[in-house]
């Protein structure tokens with residue numbers, strides 16, 4: 111039986127500006143994302159991919175329409191409830207990593223666990239070790255982002271996104287800076303998470319995503335086209 115993770119009903123996002131023209135980044139976008147599946151989101155630069163992930167992660171608000179996560183309408187949640195849900199259930203890998211420059215890899219990865227009351231503090235160190243091993247960077251635990259390569263930063267960001275074992279993973283070009291071997295490894299990992307029951311949504315420009323995703327969604331000028 112399939113279980114709905116995220117439902118978007120005619121969601122629109124319009125970036126408004128006093129001085130400049132409004133930008134319609136998403137236009138009446140409707141779609142149902144299920145648990146146990148990996149979705150590849152493709153589309154040209156500026157198509158609305160990051161906007162879509164920002165709406166799902168509740169970082170940004172929709173201009174019109176409705177988003178339900180685990181059957182709860184997001185507009186009914188208070189800011190603190192959104193933050194809690196995001197921390198507990200949603201893992202985000204940002205296009206520009208968003209690592210804290212003043213924290214080393216350990217501190218960046220452990221941060222979501224410090225906020226999460228469900229994580230036993232005695233397990234934190236072991237969890238971080240597991241995660242940093244999973245992305246192949248155990249020797250970079252004490253390094254700061256400025257001391258890491260682009261691909262290494264990306265992998266630390268992936269480890270951090272998985273810190274609280276989220277049910278939903280949103281990845282914005284998670285392999286944009288990786289070589290082919292690491293890219294394949296990350297896609298396999300994301301696919302495995304979907305097979306384990308998570309809902310995984312991956313924005314990618316790489317054609318390799320077509321091999322690993324259950325469904326490819328194309329976004330063109332804020333509108334949806336589903337391939338398979």
Ligand SMILES: Nc1ncnc2c1ncn2[C@@H]1O[C@H](COP(=O)(O)OP(=O)(O)OP(=O)(O)O)[C@@H](O)[C@H]1O
Nearest residue numbers: 125133134135153154155156157158159160161162
């Ligand atoms: N804060 C903002 N204010 C105004 N316009 C914005 C804002 N953020 C994004 N946009 C515009 O919304 C549209 C969609 O942007 P978005 O970042 O979602 O694209 P994308 O598909 O992720 O592109 P890329 O592949 O380059 O990352 C673009 O036209 C962009 O210029």
Ligand SMILES: [Mg+2]
Nearest residue numbers: 159160161205
């Ligand atoms: Mg983007």
